[in-house]
Amino acid sequence: MSDREPLFSPKNLRLLTNPLGKDNPITVQVLGICSALAVTVKLKPSVVMALSVVVVMVTANLVVSLLRKTVPSRIRIIVQLVIIASLVILVDQVLKAFVYDISKQLSVFVGLIITNCIIMGRLEAFALANKPWPSLLDGLGNGAGYGFILIVVGFLRELFGSGTIWDYQVIPDSWYVMNGGFYENNGMMILPPMALITVGIIIWIQRSRNKDLVDIS
Amino acid sequence: MNTQSNTYTFVYAAIMVVVVAALLSLAATSLKPLQDKNVEVEKKQSILSSVGIGLDAAEQKNKNTYIEQLYKKHIIKTYIVNSKGEKIKGEAFKVDMKKEMAKPLEKRKLPVFVGQQSDGSKNLILPMRGKGLWGPIWGYVSLQEDYNTIVGANFDHKSETPGLGAEINTERFEQQFVGKQLFDSNNNFVSVSVVKGQDTRNMVHAVDGISGGTITSNGVDAMLEESLGSYVTHFKELQKQ
Numbered sequence: 424m425s426d427r428e429p430l431f432s433p434k435n436l437r438l439l440t441n442p443l444g445k446d447n448p449i450t451v452q453v454l455g456i457c458s459a460l461a462v463t464v465k466l467k468p469s470v471v472m473a474l475s476v477v478v479v480m481v482t483a484n485l486v487v488s489l490l491r492k493t494v495p496s497r498i499r500i501i502v503q504l505v506i507i508a509s510l511v512i513l514v515d516q517v518l519k520a521f522v523y524d525i526s527k528q529l530s531v532f533v534g535l536i537i538t539n540c541i542i543m544g545r546l547e548a549f550a551l552a553n554k555p556w557p558s559l560l561d562g563l564g565n566g567a568g569y570g571f572i573l574i575v576v577g578f579l580r581e582l583f584g585s586g587t588i589w590d591y592q593v594i595p596d597s598w599y600v601m602n603g604g605f606y607e608n609n610g611m612m613i614l615p616p617m618a619l620i621t622v623g624i625i626i627w628i629q630r631s632r633n634k635d636l637v638d639i640s
Numbered sequence: 641m642n643t644q645s646n647t648y649t650f651v652y653a654a655i656m657v658v659v660v661a662a663l664l665s666l667a668a669t670s671l672k673p674l675q676d677k678n679v680e681v682e683k684k685q686s687i688l689s690s691v692g693i694g695l696d697a698a699e700q701k702n703k704n705t706y707i708e709q710l711y712k713k714h715i716i717k718t719y720i721v722n723s724k725g726e727k728i729k730g731e732a733f734k735v736d737m738k739k740e741m742a743k744p745l746e747k748r749k750l751p752v753f754v755g756q757q758s759d760g761s762k763n764l765i766l767p768m769r770g771k772g773l774w775g776p777i778w779g780y781v782s783l784q785e786d787y788n789t790i791v792g793a794n795f796d797h798k799s800e801t802p803g804l805g806a807e808i809n810t811e812r813f814e815q816q817f818v819g820k821q822l823f824d825s826n827n828n829f830v831s832v833s834v835v836k837g838q839d840t841r842n843m844v845h846a847v848d849g850i851s852g853g854t855i856t857s858n859g860v861d862a863m864l865e866e867s868l869g870s871y872v873t874h875f876k877e878l879q880k881q
Contacts, residue, residue, distance in 0.1 A: 464803025495649040502656060509660045513667055520671040523678040524698070585803065613803050613852050 430556065438560040442568035445633055448541045449572040450626045455541040459573055460618040462532050466589050469577030471525055472532050473570025475518075477563065479510050480542050484562030486510075487550040494551070503546045504537075511536045541569055576621050584612030677704065683733075684711040690780035690794040691755045691763045716762075717754040722746070725873040737769040737778060741867065750870055755782065763791050764878075766871060770863025773855040775799040777808065777863060781817070787875040790832070793817035795860065805856030816840070816847040822868060822875070829872045831865040834858065 428434070448454045462472045486506050487494075494502050515533045518526035526533070536542070545565050550558040581587055586594035586608050598606040611617045630636045642648060681704045688694040688707065693714050700706040718732035723745045732751035740748045753765040762785055769778040779795035793814050800806040807813055820832045821844045834849045834857040849857030 462802065464801070468802045493643065493652070495643050495652055497644070498649055498653055501653070505656060505660055509664055512664055516667050516671050516675075519678070520674040523675075523682065581803075610851050 435557055435560055438557055439564040439567075442561075442564040443571060444568075445636060447568045447572065447629075448544075448565050449569055449622065450629050451636060452541075452544075454544055455539050455569055456619075456622070458532065458535050458539055459569075459576065459622065460615045461535070463573055463577040463580055463618050464584065464613050465581045465587075466574065466577040468529060468532065469573045470570075471529055472536075473566075473573045475514055475529065475533060476536055476539060476542070476569055477566030479507065479514060479536050480545065480566040481559055481562040482510050483507050483542055483546060484550040484558040485555055487546045488553060488555045488558035491551050491553075499551065500543075500547070503543060507542055507546075508537050541565055572622070572625065575625065576618055579621055580612045580618060583609045584617075681707050684708070686780050686794050686796060687711070687753055687765055688714060688755070690765055690782040690792045691757065692792050693755070693757075714755050714757070715753055715765075716756045718751065719754075720749050720751050721871070721874045722750065723748055723870050723873060725877045735767075737767050737867075738776065741769045745870060748870055750874070752871075752874070753780075761785070766868060768863050768867035770859050770866060772797050772800045772808075772859040773805050773853075774801070777856065777859055779808075779860075779863070781864070781868065783822075783875075787878045788821050788823045790817045790820045790822070797856070800853070800856050803852070804850065805853040807850045807853060808856060808860055813847075813850065820844060820847065827876075827879075829869060829875075831861075831868060834861040834864075 442448060445451065449456065449459055458472070463469050483503075483506055487503060490502070511533060514536075515526065518529070518533065545561060549561045553561070578588065581589075582593065586592060586599075586606075594606060594608075596602055598604040600607050609617075685694055685697055685707050688710055691714070694707055694710045697703050697707055720728045720730045720732050720735060722728055728749055730749060732753060735749050735751040737751075740750070751767055753767075755763045755765050757763065763782040764785075764787060765780055765782045767778070767780055769776065771777065775798035777795060777797040777800065779793060781793045782791045783789065784791055795808040795814060797806060797808060800808065817832065822829060822831060824830045824845070830845050833846045835846045836849050836854065836857070838846070838848070840846045840848045
């Protein structure tokens with residue numbers, strides 16, 4: 424390692440920033456959609472889910488990258504799965520012991536991180552073939568790219584579906600039809616199909632601004 | 641070393657499994673006491689919050705001791721009855737409602753907690769357990785000394801969908817139960833129903849369900865009827881006194 428590159432070389436920085444924009448796991452690679460639809464009814468679970476995914480993703484990428492030369496290629500998928508699953512169980516146990524209230528909020532979703540295809544995809548596509556530091560950045564970038572979309576969708580759905588943000592009422596009570604006003608929460612927003620439509624709209628906006636993403640084949 | 645050989649693969653998998661198993665069991669056993677404590681405190685907190693006590697626990701610096709103190713101060717008596725209203729021996733706090741609700745009515749052990757407010761008035765606190773959409777739901781209902789009018793209710797769930805079924809543990813849903821009644825004017829047990837699309841504010845035996853959470857709402861409805869229904873004989877005896 425004579426020509427050691429700096430920790431935050433342009434190449435490494437791209438690993439971090441690309442997944443936020445033009446290589447976003449949800450809007451461009453269209454991975455991890457299922458959990459994005461399920462957890463985004465409210466902002467709070469979206470944020471906690473985003474954080475948990477970032478933690479699991481960074482650690483899994485790092486561990487797999489450290490082990491990459493020893494993993495027998497025939498059972499590499501199983502090895503990755505075991506690593507992800509153990510990390511998720513560990514995260515779950517720690518949450519239950521120290522921040523019980525938050526762990527209750529997340530309930531099933533922590534377990535669902537195991538099935539998140541972004542994590543598996545990044546391990547397979549990146550961590551198995553790269554050094555630990557770039558892998559860590561890649562995990563951080565992709566986790567953040569996923570989390571960012573989750574938070575945006577969660578924000579919109581909570582605002583229009585429940586009239587609250589982070590469980591605080593933002594639409595004045597007097598606006599509601601119930602109290603003689605003109606406003607009604609959009610019940611459709613709290614159902615999963617609307618999350619798909621919201622993600623679709625985000626994809627639309629992103630592609631209309633960045634023509635490179637438009638598939639012309 | 642040849643990382644592709646069969647022997648290597650087998651040994652690798654074996655070592656991996658042992659390491660992971662050791663790591664996870666270590667984590668599970670070392671964190672178990674903390675988790676159990678959390679569960680116990682949560683149960684006490686639910687019992688207290690059904691009578692409107694300890695609602696500020698989240699702001700306390702040491703939540704666990706705060707709840708323990710309140711529980712000791714406000715829960716003055718606990719006992720167990722059966723469906724015929726006879727008292728049975730045992731510690732009410734340790735009764736597992738999951739097991740009891742699975743038994744036929746006559747064999748159930750039904751815990752009762754008696755709470756005392758700061759002004760001296762007493763409330764009966766009763767546990768409930770039922771099924772939601774994805775898993776169990778449970779809660780506590782507290783009654784006034786007429787053993788009919790609800791003072792407060794508190795619900796919780798294992799895995800209902802956030803924003804939909806999980807809304808049963810929000811204050812907005814729970815507050816609806818205040819003042820509702822379990823018995824009709826002829827003193828027959830009618831429970832409190834969870835209904836859809838009606839203005840329930842002036843109804844004595846109904847509360848408004850959750851949009852998008854119909855199955856969970858129905859679960860709450862069934863849970864109230866089934867769990868509180870087991871106590872009817874005991875309530876009637878108390879009403880006579």
